[in-house]
Amino acid sequence: xxxxxxxxxxxxxxxxxxxxxxxxxxxxxxxxxxxxxxxxxxxxxxxxxxxxxxxxxxxxxxxxxxxxxxxxxxxxxxxxxxxxxxxxxxxxxxxxxxxxxxxxxxxxxxxxxxxxxxxxxxxxxxxxxxxxxxxxxxxxxxxx
Numbered sequence: 001x002x003x004x005x006x007x008x009x010x011x012x013x014x015x016x017x018x019x020x021x022x023x024x025x026x027x028x029x030x031x032x033x034x035x036x037x038x039x040x041x042x043x044x045x046x047x048x049x050x051x052x053x054x055x056x057x058x059x060x061x062x063x064x065x066x067x068x069x070x071x072x073x074x075x076x077x078x079x080x081x082x083x084x085x086x087x088x089x090x091x092x093x094x095x096x097x098x099x100x101x102x103x104x105x106x107x108x109x110x111x112x113x114x115x116x117x118x119x120x121x122x123x124x125x126x127x128x129x130x131x132x133x134x135x136x137x138x139x140x141x142x143x144x
Contacts, residue, residue: 006030008096011065013089015078022092025075027068027123031093033136036061060132063091063108069115069126079128082110088133094141101141107134 011031012022039056070076082089086109095102112129 010094010096012092012094013075013078014091015089017089019090022090023075025065025067025079026073027070027076028065029068030064030066032064032066034061034064035059058135060106060135062111062132063093063130065128065130067126067128068123070124071115076126079110080113080115080126083113086110091130093136103139103141104136105139106132106136108132 009031011025011028013025014020014022037059039059040053041056042051042053044050044052067076088107088109090105091108092103092105095104108130110128111131113126115124115126118124
């Protein structure tokens with residue numbers, strides 16, 4: 001059985017929208033993928049003797065990043081600015097502990113950027129929330 005750890009996992013954003021110009025978002029402390037769900041659609045009628053249901057469209061969920069926030073970092077600033085002028089961008093998670101590295105690429109948009117203070121010697125934290133707008137596509141890193 002394979003054992004995986006979060007070490008060497010990296011997060012990228014394609015700011016130019018080309019699908020190939022991914023730049024790394026540095027100082028990421030954690031990446032969480034949550035809220036994936038499938039709604040239940042009821043379509044029973046008045047003559048039904050039991051409820052009839054089917055699955056609805058899958059919701060790909062959200063990604064939450066915890067950062068050691070650097071207000072001067074270009075990529076951090078780009079994510080922060082996306083809250084004021086949101087656009088659908090491509091994002092990528094790279095699982096570097098595998099060989100070759102496994103990738104998950106997905107469209108999404110920033111829905112939240114929360115930065116706050118910390119204790120005297122703590123890293124300045126920030127939380128970035130990204131709503132996925134499509135299914136993550138798995139791929140394998142090539143040596144290009």
